[in-house]
Amino acid sequence: MIQVDNLTVRYGGVTSLDGMTLAFEKGTCGLIGPNGAGKTTFFNVLSGFVRPASGTVRAFGTDLLALPHFRRARWGVRRTFQTEQAIEQLSVYDNVAMMASSLRGGARRADVLAAIEFVGIGASSYAPVGTLGAGQRRLVEVARAVAGKPRLILLDEPAAGLPDEETAHLAAVIKSIPGQTGALTILVDHDMSLVSAVCETTAVLDFGKLIAVGPTATVLRDEHVMRAYLGTAEV
Amino acid sequence: MVQTTAAQKTAPAPARQGWAALRRRDTITRLSVITALLAFTLFGLPQLLSLYYTDAMTQVAAYAIVALGLGMLVGRVGLYSLGQVAVLAIGAWAAARLLFATGQPFPVVLVEAGLITMLLGTLIGLPALRLRGLYFALITLMLSGAITVVLATVNFPNGGGGFTGYNGGSLHIPAIRRPSIAGTDVAYYRYAVVVAIIMFVLVYAHIKTRPGRAWAAIRQSEPAALAAGINITFYKIWAFALASFITGVAGGVLAGADRFLYSIDFHPQDSIALLAVVLMGGVYSMYGAVIAALLNSLLPAALQDWGVSQDWLTILFGIGVVQVLTTAPAGIVDQFPRDMKRLGGLLWRLVRRPAPGAPAASAPPGAPGAPGASRGGKA
Numbered sequence: 169m170i171q172v173d174n175l176t177v178r179y180g181g182v183t184s185l186d187g188m189t190l191a192f193e194k195g196t197c198g199l200i201g202p203n204g205a206g207k208t209t210f211f212n213v214l215s216g217f218v219r220p221a222s223g224t225v226r227a228f229g230t231d232l233l234a235l236p237h238f239r240r241a242r243w244g245v246r247r248t249f250q251t252e253q254a255i256e257q258l259s260v261y262d263n264v265a266m267m268a269s270s271l272r273g274g275a276r277r278a279d280v281l282a283a284i285e286f287v288g289i290g291a292s293s294y295a296p297v298g299t300l301g302a303g304q305r306r307l308v309e310v311a312r313a314v315a316g317k318p319r320l321i322l323l324d325e326p327a328a329g330l331p332d333e334e335t336a337h338l339a340a341v342i343k344s345i346p347g348q349t350g351a352l353t354i355l356v357d358h359d360m361s362l363v364s365a366v367c368e369t370t371a372v373l374d375f376g377k378l379i380a381v382g383p384t385a386t387v388l389r390d391e392h393v394m395r396a397y398l399g400t401a402e403v
Numbered sequence: 404m405v406q407t408t409a410a411q412k413t414a415p416a417p418a419r420q421g422w423a424a425l426r427r428r429d430t431i432t433r434l435s436v437i438t439a440l441l442a443f444t445l446f447g448l449p450q451l452l453s454l455y456y457t458d459a460m461t462q463v464a465a466y467a468i469v470a471l472g473l474g475m476l477v478g479r480v481g482l483y484s485l486g487q488v489a490v491l492a493i494g495a496w497a498a499a500r501l502l503f504a505t506g507q508p509f510p511v512v513l514v515e516a517g518l519i520t521m522l523l524g525t526l527i528g529l530p531a532l533r534l535r536g537l538y539f540a541l542i543t544l545m546l547s548g549a550i551t552v553v554l555a556t557v558n559f560p561n562g563g564g565g566f567t568g569y570n571g572g573s574l575h576i577p578a579i580r581r582p583s584i585a586g587t588d589v590a591y592y593r594y595a596v597v598v599a600i601i602m603f604v605l606v607y608a609h610i611k612t613r614p615g616r617a618w619a620a621i622r623q624s625e626p627a628a629l630a631a632g633i634n635i636t637f638y639k640i641w642a643f644a645l646a647s648f649i650t651g652v653a654g655g656v657l658a659g660a661d662r663f664l665y666s667i668d669f670h671p672q673d674s675i676a677l678l679a680v681v682l683m684g685g686v687y688s689m690y691g692a693v694i695a696a697l698l699n700s701l702l703p704a705a706l707q708d709w710g711v712s713q714d715w716l717t718i719l720f721g722i723g724v725v726q727v728l729t730t731a732p733a734g735i736v737d738q739f740p741r742d743m744k745r746l747g748g749l750l751w752r753l754v755r756r757p758a759p760g761a762p763a764a765s766a767p768p769g770a771p772g773a774p775g776a777s778r779g780g781k782a
Contacts, residue, residue: 238635242632255620257619258619265613266617268631
């Protein structure tokens with residue numbers, strides 16, 4: 169579980185996260201909000217790229233902010249980025265195997281192959297990533313996030329730009345991540361059908377503040393949320 | 404495994420096996436071609452070449468190692484070093500000093516020279532590693548200038564005493580010792596090629612395993628590498644240390660090849676030419692290093708042989724770099740086979756459809772509807 173308390177991030181005069189307080193228990197959780205709401209900033213805080221002005225983050229009993237950023241992957245933080253980061257020159261296997269892991273030798277190899285098998289890329293593990301399609305590359309990234317005993321998986325718009333068919337496959341994969349790995353998965357996406365298909369719990373950010381959290385179906389019908397998305401204050 | 408219709412559609416099992424088979428056959432073909440080429444380089448080439456060109460090819464072997472190190476830094480980690488010739492000079496100095504001072508076997512001296520260069524190169528490079536891009540290039544160029552100044556003062560060892568091993572007034576300067584099994588120029592050429600092969604295998608082993616993956620991740624995106632738990636500074640230092648090591652070994656090879664070393668042999672501006680040829684050869688492939696070395700060491704020798712001014716080289720390299728940067732970022736090693744394939748395809752179409760009564764084949768390649776036009780546009 170992850171417990172975020174009073175998290176504030178400022179870039180100069182801009183307050184990107186404003187006293188955000190949030191708890192996710194387990195499973196796959198959604199984090200949605202309009203552009204600039206602070207979703208990616210929140211991920212950047214969790215992966216250590218951004219130092220918050222104040223606040224605490226405890227995940228599974230560990231003070232995450234106290235860990236240096238390169239330790240967090242070893243601890244179990246995984247993330248994907250908005251822009252796809254699969255490495256073209258390397259094979260699928262090498263792309264996944266670059267993830268930090270406490271496993272060594274044969275166990276590590278088996279773990280990497282299991283992660284590739286789990287996401288169902290539909291190509292040889294030794295195929296160069298440069299030969300794969302966009303959906304398959306996204307799956308390579310998800311496989312990387314699943315490898316090596318993850319505890320907290322952050323997926324930043326994994327379905328951006330994918331056709332419906334591939335999004336459906338990706339949704340099935342993301343939905344089964346907690347069952348496969350036991351990791352808490354946080355999904356940021358603008359595709360509401362994906363979020364409602366995958367996430368039991370969803371939180372909504374707007375201008376750095378949490379405006380709603382709860383079961384996904386309830387949250388998506390919430391009038392504050394509709395207002396934040398559609399900008400119709402007088403409905 | 405998560406199975407949905409999308410995955411099943413894109414993943415037929417036979418296709419997967421086909422990939423593996425193709426891969427295996429590909430590997431076998433590639434290995435036999437490489438072995439044949441190496442055998443020819445080691446045994447065939449010295450028979451065909453005059454002593455002049457054999458010596459030039461020894462230089463090619465040494466500079467292939469240097470180019471490999473620089474290509475690795477540029478292509479794998481994105482560090483544009485303009486100080487590799489100074490690193491080479493350190494290796495040559497250390498090897499020469501050890502060869503004069505001790506009776507150790509030549510390979511041991513090569514490894515020691517590599518290790519000394521690795522230590523010094525990494526120490527010098529350490530502060531520079533905090534910089535990137537142009538600033539890294541500038542500071543390595545400056546450091547290389549500084550090292551050249553020091554070497555010009557200290558001079559290369561020539562059998563004298565003391566730390567520097569320089570004997571200023573001597574008329575009979577002893578030559579730098581060569582390995583007992585490789586005393587002649589031809590034998591030393593083979594020796595240099597074997598050393599180069601070992602260095603290529605060393606780098607290959609790095610690229611194909613964990614450090615290689617880490618370097619690829621760093622080059623792609625430092626945040627993504629960090630998110631994967633890769634210690635960026637550590638792996639950058641590792642790349643720098645490995646490049647310095649093999650460059651130091653190359654310095655040792657060069658010391659044995661030249662037999663008399665002078666500080667004027669190692670100009671800081673040679674580092675710039677070296678970066679140019681490495682970019683032209685291709686930084687993403689290890690074959691690129693061989694092409695770079697041929698451009699760097701064989702071409703000047705050939706121009707001298709043909710009586711053409713060396714100034715043409717500067718012009719050629721200048722044009723070559725512009726050409727590579729604009730049309731072929733992966734260098735000649737990538738562009739040449741691609742162009743040959745395209746040319747082969749064009750010729751094949753010409754042969755298959757004889758000119759009379761075949762307007763498509765005789766149409767200009769750029770004309771709309773001509774088969775070459777769409778292919779060329781796509782590539």
